[in-house]
Amino acid sequence: MTLAPYASDPSRSRGRRHAEGGRTTRGPRDDFQRDRDRIIHSIPFRRLRHKTQVFVAPDGDHFRVRLTHSLEVAQIGRTMARALGLNEDLTEALCLAHDIGHPPFGHAGEDVLEAAMAEAGGFDHNAHTIRLLTKLERPYPRCDGLNLTWETLEGLAKHNGPVAKATWALAEADGEFPLELGTWPSLEAQVAAIADDIAYDNHDVDDGLRAGLFRLDDVLDVPLAKQNWTAVRARFPDVPQVRLLPELIREQIGAMVNDVLAETRRRIVEAGVANAEEVRHAGHALAGFSEAFATDERRLKRFLYARMYNAPPVQAVRKEAQRVLAGLFAAYRDDLRLLPSEWQPVEASPTAALRAIGDFIAGMTDRYAVRRYEELVGPAHLPEGF
Incomplete structure (x- = not known):
């Protein structure tokens, strides 16, 4: 595929911090593929x-x-x-x-x-x-x-x-x-950021419906969802509603992607960028939703915050999870010897100690953090369901 002039070209990469010369090439890959x-x-x-x-x-x-x-x-x-x-x-x-x-x-x-x-x-x-x-x-x-x-x-x-x-x-x-x-x-980075928004906007709707945190009728109070649901129902008038929920998610993702593509192309032309360096110095984002679509997308986010992220069942689990992590951090802070040898702070200072504990805990999975808490502190009481 031919790259656009404003794309990042691996042959023009600024390279890596550490040179990697003198080794056998492991397959026909360019630098970004290797990354x-x-x-x-x-x-x-x-x-x-x-x-x-x-x-x-x-x-x-x-x-x-x-x-x-x-x-x-x-x-x-x-x-x-x-x-x-x-x-x-x-x-x-x-x-x-x-x-x-x-x-x-x-x-x-x-x-x-x-x-x-x-x-x-x-x-x-x-x-x-x-x-x-x-x-x-x-x-x-x-x-x-x-x-x-x-x-x-x-x-x-x-x-x-x-x-x-x-x-x-x-x-x-x-x-x-x-x-x-x-x-x-x-x-490429700007597209990755907006892809993140598109993914969690829609897949969180899917997960919220599956979890019973809200109903389809609740989602349809959001104009963007209502518009896409109307289009889905028009295409499949005789299909049971439950079979159309995945189609709503697909429809909405497609609508968001199409809006981003159209708006990003418009901004690229308007900015007149000719290469990747000019993208960096454009002074504003070139990839994103159109103004009208961004307004609709923010309404969807507000719905998700109210009905999902801040829903009482989710908050209850989150509160206990925070108690577990805070207790685990305190246990390591009170006795650094509990840290594995490879995670011991390299300097004898309070800052180095806190950062070493943070590095170790940040790498934990949910279940490993719970297990370590139960070993070092006491029982965890994560509510069942999520």
């Missing part, structure tokens, strides 16, 4: 199968977890990248790795680590993604991290836009391999 493959084969990526998306340690086999969410984001991202003439492999790498820095219990766990590590600079899952991929993972004999290309690290660091004030973890990584945090990222 994607390194992420897929990494231990942090495998751990995503037991990390919370919305529901903590879900009992149901059909609910999303971080791994399945990341795969769905990658599918949507690749589709849009191909349509726009962008680099599909870089887009996929960014989609697959965008949540790799999440601690156990999702955003609930992140809130706990942010508070527990406040005296050491706090915790941010985006920054921890970079820390994992540049420092903590060590699959190679001569360097720390996965030694990913500049473009992949840049996209992960600022896929949500320029970083005005970097947290300690991101600032540390940026100091060793500058990522131009003040500029916009590549179009």
